[in-house]
Amino acid sequence: MTDDARRRAAALAAVTSAVLIAVKVVLALVTGSAAVLAEATHAAAELLRTIVAAFAARDESRPARAPAAAGRLEGAIVVVAGVVSAFAALRSLDGSVGHALAGVVVLLACALLARFVAARVAAVAEATRSTALAADARSLRSSQTTAVVAAAALALVLLVHHELPDAVGGLVISAVVVRIGIELVQAALPGSDPVGPRELAAITAALAEGPPEIVGYGRIAARNAAGVRRIDIDVTVRADVDARRMAVVAEEVRTDVSRRIPGRRVVVHLRKPVRPSRKATGGSRASGQ
Numbered sequence: 001m002t003d004d005a006r007r008r009a010a011a012l013a014a015v016t017s018a019v020l021i022a023v024k025v026v027l028a029l030v031t032g033s034a035a036v037l038a039e040a041t042h043a044a045a046e047l048l049r050t051i052v053a054a055f056a057a058r059d060e061s062r063p064a065r066a067p068a069a070a071g072r073l074e075g076a077i078v079v080v081a082g083v084v085s086a087f088a089a090l091r092s093l094d095g096s097v098g099h100a101l102a103g104v105v106v107l108l109a110c111a112l113l114a115r116f117v118a119a120r121v122a123a124v125a126e127a128t129r130s131t132a133l134a135a136d137a138r139s140l141r142s143s144q145t146t147a148v149v150a151a152a153a154l155a156l157v158l159l160v161h162h163e164l165p166d167a168v169g170g171l172v173i174s175a176v177v178v179r180i181g182i183e184l185v186q187a188a189l190p191g192s193d194p195v196g197p198r199e200l201a202a203i204t205a206a207l208a209e210g211p212p213e214i215v216g217y218g219r220i221a222a223r224n225a226a227g228v229r230r231i232d233i234d235v236t237v238r239a240d241v242d243a244r245r246m247a248v249v250a251e252e253v254r255t256d257v258s259r260r261i262p263g264r265r266v267v268v269h270l271r272k273p274v275r276p277s278r279k280a281t282g283g284s285r286a287s288g289q
Contacts, residue, residue, distance in 0.1 A: 006133060009124040013136035016117040017047040020110050020143060031103045034092035034170030035153040038085040039107070042146050042177045045078040046139035049180070078181030082174045089170025097166050100154045107151035114144035129258065131229065131265045142180075146173045195222045195231065202260035203233060210256060211249045213237045215273070230265040233257070239272045246270045 024040035027033075097103075118140035125133035153169025195203075200220065207217050218234035237249060250268040257266045 005124055006128050006130055009121045009130075009133050010136065012117060013121050013133070013140060014047070014051070016113065016140065017043060017143070020114060020147075021047060023106065023110060024147075027103055027106050031097055031099050031154070032092075032095055033097050033100070033103055033150070033154060033157075033166050034085075034089040035150040035166050035173060036103060036107070037088055038170040038173035038177070039143075039146050039150040041081045041085040042173050042180075043143050045081060045177050045180055046143050048074055048078065049135070049139055049184070072185050075181045075184030078184060079178055080181075082177030082179075082181060085177060086171055086174035089167045089174060092167050092170060093163060095163065097154065097157050097163055100158045103154045104151045104158075107147045107154070111144045111147040111151070114140045114147065118144065129262060131263060134263070142176075146176060149173055195220050199231065199261050199264070203231070203257055206253060206256040206260055207233075207235065210253050213241045213245065213249050214253075218271075229263065230267060231257070231261075232267045232269060234269050234271065236273055237270055241272070 021040060021043045024036060024043055028037040028040050118137045121133050121140065122137035124130070125137055149172060150169055153165045156165035156169075157163060199222065203220055204217075207214055214235055215238055216236040218236065219232070220234070221232045223230055233253070235250075235253060237246060241249070250270050253268045254266045257268075258264065
């Protein structure tokens with residue numbers, strides 16, 4: 001599949017998430033349901049995660065440390081939203097839920113839509129090895145699950161003629177939102193996600209067996225952002241390598257590392273030594289300089 005297929009799948013995921021949010025917000029206003037309000041908050045949190053994942057996948061030029069603040073901000077926003085929806089769920093015990101049957105039908109329709117689009121996006125993600133699209137598919141599946149929870153809460157309201165199931169459903173979904181936010185904050189903290197031994201072994205092997213222009217490597221860093229694990233590798237090449245060949249070398253290294261440790265977004269940063277390296281003339285390979 002081409003880059004166009006990836007872009008179409010990403011756009012489909014983003015548009016679907018936006019539509020689901022709009023529908024759930026309107027439904028929350030119509031029904032007065034805390035569970036539906038929490039579900040709308042959860043859908044918004046997942047859309048935010050999708051947007052951050054897209055930028056994390058596209059941003060090839062910035063160092064790995066640069067987007068960490070954005071990841072922490074994203075997580076903090078999600079946590080606050082989850083706490084607010086939890087308070088709304090508690091306050092709903094004094095209110096009433098209307099049009100519960102319509103709410104059940106609409107929420108189940110939203111769950112089916114999320115399931116269908118998630119399957120489409122996941123298929124493209126698998127075919128293109130796109131970690132960003134895989135994160136999009138996971139977000140849609142998560143929205144599908146919580147939409148079913150909210151629908152079940154409204155169905156119980158119809159059965160028992162009491163708002164307690166709605167409040168409980170709202171609290172459960174709010175807890176999911178808070179958990180997502182905490183995980184995002186933890187993933188963005190400096191040093192919280194080091195390169196694993198298997199990843200390091202695969203990277204060093206790929207560099208040792210890679211193009212002959214490679215004379216060494218420097219920093220290898222990893223981070224998670226919105227479900228996307230990104231690995232940045234600083235690679236040193238011979239001083240006489242031209243720009244066109246450098247682009248080819250970077251792509252070969254990226255492809256080889258991605259093959260050895262699939263499911264990661266590999267970003268290769270090439271540099272030249274200030275002076276010709278003795279390794280370049282001696283024929284020695286990458287050894288962690």
